[in-house]
Each structure stands twice: as structure tokens, then as C-alpha cells.
Amino acid sequence: MYNSSLHGLFIFELITKMAFVAFLGRLLFVSVFVLSAYQEFNEFGADGGPAAKNLKPKFDVFSKHVTAQTGLQVPHVDLSWSFNLEFGVARGASLLYRYEEFDAKEIVEEEAIRRTKRKKKKKKMETITETINCVQSKYDRARELKAFDDTKAGVKGLVDAGIEKIPQIFILPKDNKTNEAEADNFDKVDFSIPVIDLEGIGNDSKLHQEIVEKIRHASESWGFFQVVNHGIPVSVLEEMLRGVRRFNEQDGEVKKQFYTRDVTRKVVYNSNFDLYTSPAANWRDTFFCFMAPNPPKPEELPDSCRDIQIEYSRHVMSLGFQLFGLLSEALGLESSRLIDMDCAKGLTFVGHYYPACPQPELTLGASKHTDDGFLTVLLQDQIGGLQIFLENKWIDIPPVPGSLVINIGDLLQASELLISNDKFRSVEHRVLANRDGPRVSVACFFSTSLMPSLKLYGPIQELLSEDNPPKYRETTVEEYVSYSYSKGLDGISPLLHFKI
Numbered sequence: 001m002y003n004s005s006l007h008g009l010f011i012f013e014l015i016t017k018m019a020f021v022a023f024l025g026r027l028l029f030v031s032v033f034v035l036s037a038y039q040e041f042n043e044f045g046a047d048g049g050p051a052a053k054n055l056k057p058k059f060d061v062f063s064k065h066v067t068a069q070t071g072l073q074v075p076h077v078d079l080s081w082s083f084n085l086e087f088g089v090a091r092g093a094s095l096l097y098r099y100e101e102f103d104a105k106e107i108v109e110e111e112a113i114r115r116t117k118r119k120k121k122k123k124k125m126e127t128i129t130e131t132i133n134c135v136q137s138k139y140d141r142a143r144e145l146k147a148f149d150d151t152k153a154g155v156k157g158l159v160d161a162g163i164e165k166i167p168q169i170f171i172l173p174k175d176n177k178t179n180e181a182e183a184d185n186f187d188k189v190d191f192s193i194p195v196i197d198l199e200g201i202g203n204d205s206k207l208h209q210e211i212v213e214k215i216r217h218a219s220e221s222w223g224f225f226q227v228v229n230h231g232i233p234v235s236v237l238e239e240m241l242r243g244v245r246r247f248n249e250q251d252g253e254v255k256k257q258f259y260t261r262d263v264t265r266k267v268v269y270n271s272n273f274d275l276y277t278s279p280a281a282n283w284r285d286t287f288f289c290f291m292a293p294n295p296p297k298p299e300e301l302p303d304s305c306r307d308i309q310i311e312y313s314r315h316v317m318s319l320g321f322q323l324f325g326l327l328s329e330a331l332g333l334e335s336s337r338l339i340d341m342d343c344a345k346g347l348t349f350v351g352h353y354y355p356a357c358p359q360p361e362l363t364l365g366a367s368k369h370t371d372d373g374f375l376t377v378l379l380q381d382q383i384g385g386l387q388i389f390l391e392n393k394w395i396d397i398p399p400v401p402g403s404l405v406i407n408i409g410d411l412l413q414a415s416e417l418l419i420s421n422d423k424f425r426s427v428e429h430r431v432l433a434n435r436d437g438p439r440v441s442v443a444c445f446f447s448t449s450l451m452p453s454l455k456l457y458g459p460i461q462e463l464l465s466e467d468n469p470p471k472y473r474e475t476t477v478e479e480y481v482s483y484s485y486s487k488g489l490d491g492i493s494p495l496l497h498f499k500i
Contacts, residue, residue: 141168144167144169145275148167148169148271148281149270149271149275152255152256152259153252154259155271155284155285155353155354155355156249156285156353156355157252163358164358165359166357166358169281170280170281170282170362171363172279172363172364173279192398192400193218193388193397194214194217194225194226195225195227195228195403196214196215196225196226196227196228197211198211198230198322199229212326212329212330215323215327215330216330216331219330219408219424222388222427223407223408223424223425223426224388224406224407224429225405225406225407226404227319227404228400228402230403231315231318231319232315234401236315237402239308240305240379240442241379241381241442242308243304243305243351244287244305244351244352244440244441245353245438245440247269247304247305247353248285258287258302266289266296266300266301267288267289267301270286270287271284271285273286279367280363280367281363282363282365282366282367283354283355283357283433284352284355284366285355286350286351286353287302288348288349289301289349290346290449291310291317291444292317292345293345293451294451298310305351312379313444319377320344320444320446321344324339324343324344325338325339327375327412327424331460333462342448343375343412346446346447346448346449347444347445348373348444348445348447349444350443351440352431352439352440352441352442354385354431354434354437354438354439354441355437355438356434356437357435358435360432360433360434360435363433364430364433365433365434366430366431368389368429368430369430370409370427370428370429370493371410372445372447372481372494373409373410373447373481374408374409374411374412374446374447375407375446376406376407376409376443377404377405377406377443377444378404378405378406378407378441378443379404379442380399380405381439381441382399382401383436383437384396384397384434385434386405386431386441387429387430388427388428397429407427408426409445409447410426410480410493410494411447411477428493447477448477449478451477453477455477456476457474457476457477458470458474470500471499472500473500483497
């Protein structure tokens, strides 16, 4: 028997279930997009930023649409702490509304465009953040320099710690013309500066004159030359290099006793005399002392190299007297002229230690510079790295076994010279950092350096004429060296400061 009431109840239950299934379908559709939006927006944080402010005016419309379509009541809560949730619900409602107007393919394509824009925006923000961090790191340079200085361990301390990337304080500025990019702009040339043999110079007047002429030509053309058979035994040269290496590789606590930036100390050990003023720190450690005219007492010198330092300095002083005599003759003066002017009165001993560098292309062992004394005698090992700058080219100066490199100092040089008034040539030079190492060298500078001095130096009167007027004002060695020391190795010659 047909029961209309039961049939009506069945129809009502069927309609109710169908409506509920439709509701669940819509709810599931919204939920999927809510979760998707939540996941995507999470990449940008939930701090209620600009995106939240842009969305807020639209949120009410979306919320009403969700309620109309699903019966859900979306709570209006503070975007500052639950922005992701509301963004997801609103986004889901928006997509649901548009799904009813457009087909799914258009929705997917537009979502792909949105995702691409978000990724670009995120990448841009990352770039900005990196730039800000870089700028902030520059603000911290002074702190980083002091932290490095306070270790009293020098560059060798960094290498011993096993670093694989050099600290920022050593990296050359891109606009600094002494960096590796400069070498890339010019062809580096294998070139041997003149090697002058001094053997027999005191026994043959003709040979003597030939050597004077070679020194004159080298000093005017290159400002650098090497000498062999110079009177210093090879055994002394080799032991001197070993002594510098022993000093730098001894126990760190012992070495720290000499670490200071007080140049009035008898022995000064530090890393970069111009650490706080140079554009970038150099990859080297140094110890120095004044060996003439007032040398330290033997007991004041480091145990690791005391005896050989005294012996080597004595040999260099003797060679210096000989070289100044030859240079005087090369200028057309009496052989004693430069000696009488006290050019050989002072001697500064400087031992350099260049540890192996993990990123030598980013820094230098010694920045481009000229020497501030009268004459420099350089002893270097066989690793190499010394370069001079001539005719717009960096030229390698390969080591010659048993030789010493001689170069004219600022107070005697040619391109920017006081005494010879530009007869001799001043040449900039530098030392490359190297993956091999350590490189060891000893530079002896003939100069009274920072010692108090009233003696004025200027162009020699015999070298002046109407056609060759003075080009530099007179100055004392102390004034010149003090100025050079204060400006550091910035790639600009101190002599420009004294030019008339």
C-alpha cells in the first residue's frame, strides 16, 4: 500500500543529503585553496605588511561570499597575528567566486603568473637584504680591523686557524687600481731587470766605469736592478731568510711579546703598519727595527734571529756604502757625495712573512707603492711575487739565486726624486699574494726614518739649471717618512705632497 507520508519523508531526506554533499564539496574546494594560499603566503611571513593592508579592504566582500556559498561564518580577527589564515579564506572565496565565472584553465594560468610575480618579488627582497648586509658590514670595518689586531696573531694566525676564505678586511675594493683586475687589463711580461755583476770592481778601473754606466742606465730606465757577487756569502743570505721564518713560526705567545704599533719600540712586530688607514689590508706579517745609527742591544732582538740579523745588517751596511759611491758617480758627482749627505747613515731592517693565501686573486701581499728612503736592498726567497709597474704593465721580477734586488728610494729616485731632481727613475712596485707559501723577504731601507732630524734634503745644486729647475721643496727625512707612514700604502706617491 502506497504511503505518501513515507514517500515525502524519503524525498526530503534525499534532498537534504544532496544539499549536504554539495556543501561539503564547496567547503572542500575552499579549503584546498585556503591551504594552498596559506602555504604560498608563508614564504613572505605573517607580519601584517603591505600585502595585508592591500587585502583588508577586499576581505569583507570575500567573507560575505564564503558565507553565501557555504554558510561558513568567517571571523574578522586582527590581521597582525593571523593574517595567513584570513588571507587563505579570503583567497579561497575569491577563487571559488571566479571559478564559477571562468574555467579552471584560466584560473591555473593566472595563478602561475601570480606565483612568478611572487618569486620575483622574493628574489628582489633577497637582493636588497644582501645589499643592506654588505653596507652594514662596511660600517663594521673598524670593529673587524680591531678584532683582527687584538688577536696579535697576524695573518699567520688566520692561516693556522684553517680559514678557506679571506676576511673582508683583506679584499681589495673593485675601484682600487692595484687589484687583480688591473693585471688583467695589461699583459704581464716576463722580464728580467738588469743583473749587474760586481765581481772585480775594485781591481779594474775600466770594469769599474762599465759598472757605473750600467747602474746609471738601470736607475734612469727601470729604477730597479739586481746585483750578484756583492760580497755577502750565500750562506748568510739563506740563514737570514730562515731567521725571519723562525721568528714568524715560533710559539705564538713568544711572538706576541713583540706585537705593537708603537714605532718607538726597539723591535716592532705587527700585521700591516697601515692597518687602520689603508683601503684593504695586505696579506703579510712584518717585524722591523732600526739597525743604524742606533741599533738595539743584542739582548733586545728576538732569539730566533738575533745573531744572523746583526751579521746580515753589517754586510748590508758595507754594500750600501759601495752602492752609494757608484750612484754618486752615476750622477756625475764625487763618489763620496751621497755618503757625505748622510744617505747611508740610517738602516731599517724589515722582515716580511707572506703566508699561503686561499684566495690570492682577491688581495695583495703588498699594495702598489714606492719606498720612502734613499735606497732599498731586498733579499727574497725563490717563491717570487714581486712586480714593478713600467709602461702600463706589471712586470714580474723573478728571483735570481744569490742576488739582491736594489731599488732607488723616494728620496733618491728619478721619476719623483728630490736629490737627483728626476735624473733617476722612481718605479712603483707591489707583491702578489700566492697560494704557495710562505714567501719570505728582507728589505733593508737606507734612511734615518722617524729619527728626529733637522737636516734638509733637496735637489743637488750642481744638477740644477734654467732648463732643469727644482721640482720638489726641501724636507727632512723625518718629515717625509712621517707623512709617508701616516698615509700608508694607498697607491699614491708621497712625493706629490712635496712637489713645487
